[in-house]
Amino acid sequence: DSFGFIEIPSFDLSEITFLYTLSIFVFSDFTRYWLHRFLHTIPFLWEFHKVHHSAKVLTPITFYRVHFVENFLFGLRYALSVGFITGVFIYFFAAKINIYMIFGVNAFVFISSFFASNLRHSHVPFAYFDFLEKWLISPKQHQIHHDTKHFDKNYGGYIAIWDRVFGTLALSKDVKILKFGIRKSQMSEYKTIKDLFLRPFINLYKKGEKKYENIEKSNYLHTIN
Numbered sequence: 001d002s003f004g005f006i007e008i009p010s011f012d013l014s015e016i017t018f019l020y021t022l023s024i025f026v027f028s029d030f031t032r033y034w035l036h037r038f039l040h041t042i043p044f045l046w047e048f049h050k051v052h053h054s055a056k057v058l059t060p061i062t063f064y065r066v067h068f069v070e071n072f073l074f075g076l077r078y079a080l081s082v083g084f085i086t087g088v089f090i091y092f093f094a095a096k097i098n099i100y101m102i103f104g105v106n107a108f109v110f111i112s113s114f115f116a117s118n119l120r121h122s123h124v125p126f127a128y129f130d131f132l133e134k135w136l137i138s139p140k141q142h143q144i145h146h147d148t149k150h151f152d153k154n155y156g157g158y159i160a161i162w163d164r165v166f167g168t169l170a171l172s173k174d175v176k177i178l179k180f181g182i183r184k185s186q187m188s189e190y191k192t193i194k195d196l197f198l199r200p201f202i203n204l205y206k207k208g209e210k211k212y213e214n215i216e217k218s219n220y221l222h223t224i225n
Contacts, residue, residue, distance in 0.1 A: 031078075136160055
C-alpha cells in the first residue's frame with residue numbers, strides 16, 4: 001500500500017497472466033479502431049493514411065505501405081495502450097504480471113494473425129460465417145474496407161465488436177464486387193517511394209496555401225465593401 005498499489009489475493013499467477021494478456025489485446029484493438037477511424041475522418045490525418053489506401057493491388061506487402069507519420073501514431077497508440085493496462089494491473093496485482101507470448105508476440109495477436117493476417121491484404125476473399133464476422137474481422141471484411149466505396153467500414157483490427165457498436169460494420173455477404181485504390185485522378189501521385197513519403201506534406205501545404213488565399217480574398221472583399 002505504501003507504494004500506491006493494492007494486491008488482490010483471489011487470483012493466482014496463471015489467471016492474472018491470462019487476464020493481462022487478454023486485456024492488452026482487447027484494449028489495444030479498441031484504441032486501434034479509433035485511431036484508424038480518425039485517420040479516415042480527420043482531413044489532416046487522412047493525407048497520411050491515403051498512402052496505404054493508394055494501393056490498387058493488395059498483397060501481404062501492402063501491410064508495410066504506410067507513411068512514417070502513421071507508423072509513429074500507431075506506435076505511440078500501442079505504447080500508451082500497453083502502459084495504461086500495465087498500470088492498472090500493477091495497481092491491483094503488484095508485480096505479479098506476466099504475458100503469454102508466442103515467438104515474442106501476444107498470444108491472442110499471434111493466433112489471430114496466424115489464421116487470417118496474410119490474407120487481409122490480398123485478392124483472396126476469405127470470409128467467416130456471418131455470426132462470426134459480427135465478433136471477429138475476417139480478411140474479406142478488411143478487403144471491403146479497402147474498397148473505394150467502403151473506406152468508412154470495418155475499421156477494426158481483429159475484433160468486429162467496435163464496428164458493430166459504433167455503426168461501421170459491413171459483413172462479407174453485403175459487398176460482392178471490390179475495387180481497390182483511391183480516385184483515379186490521384187493514383188498517379190502515389191507511384192514512387194518518393195511520392196509516398198512526400199505527397200502528404202505537399203497536399204497539406206497546398207491546402208494551407210489555398211486556405212490562406214481564401215482568407216486573404218475574403219478580407220479584401222470585406223474591405224472594399
